Amino acid sequence: xxxITVDDMLILFLNRIYIQSLDFKDKTSTEKxxxxxxxxLNNKYDLEFNGYYEVTLYVDLHYGVxxxxxxxxxxxxxxxxxxxxxxxxxxxxSFLYEITDINDYLLDKVTFYKIHDKxxxxxxxxxSNIEMGIILESAxxxxxxxxxxxxxxxxxxx
Numbered sequence: 001x002x003x004i005t006v007d008d009m010l011i012l013f014l015n016r017i018y019i020q021s022l023d024f025k026d027k028t029s030t031e032k033x034x035x036x037x038x039x040x041l042n043n044k045y046d047l048e049f050n051g052y053y054e055v056t057l058y059v060d061l062h063y064g065v066x067x068x069x070x071x072x073x074x075x076x077x078x079x080x081x082x083x084x085x086x087x088x089x090x091x092x093x094s095f096l097y098e099i100t101d102i103n104d105y106l107l108d109k110v111t112f113y114k115i116h117d118k119x120x121x122x123x124x125x126x127x128s129n130i131e132m133g134i135i136l137e138s139a140x141x142x143x144x145x146x147x148x149x150x151x152x153x154x155x156x157x158x
Contacts (some may be wrong), residue, residue: 003041007031009070010047011039013141016064017129024059024090035084053086058143060095061122063132068144096120096147102157107133113154120150131154 002013038049052074058066074142099121102112109127113120120142121135142150 003045009068012067014064014067015129015132016062017060017085021063024057025067027088030057030090031086031088034086034088037067038069038084043083049084050082051084053084055086055088057088057090058093058095060143061107063095063141065139066095079085091144094102094122094144094147096122096142096150098142099135099139102129112157113150114157115154117148119141119157122151 001015001018004011004013022030022033034055041047042049051070054070054072056068058068060066072109096113097120099119102119106123106127109123109125109131111122111124121139123132123135127135
């Protein structure tokens with residue numbers, strides 16, 4: 001698990017091991033899992049979670065899930081005090097990995113894209129956790145709208 005903050009958004013990167021038993025189509029169980037996850041973050045990192053949150057889950061079969069959590073400031077400040085309420089949105093996605101050079105370790109399992117002198121890797125079939133670790137060791141994960149633009153406009157190298 002990786003946790004970063006960008007402006008007023010909390011971004012969690014969870015690999016597929018963390019979410020094996022989770023069905024993202026079941027909104028109730030997904031929200032229950034997210035509330036438990038936020039409670040763990042509250043305890044471990046001394047982050048305070050209460051109020052209303054917009055949560056977007058980007059799900060990739062090969063990587064896992066990236067969760068964007070953004071707190072919404074409502075006019076009724078005390079309405080959600082000491083509790084967590086959320087609106088969740090699940091996006092089935094395909095992540096890209098920005099790499100600096102092309103290695104031949106996974107050539108048959110990936111597709112390469114090039115745009116603006118940058119090279120991106122897209123996993124096209126199942127890979128092991130070790131292979132994913134090798135990719136992540138030297139890559140930056142690209143997801144969401146940015147990844148879709150690269151896939152649409154990038155030149156396929158292979």
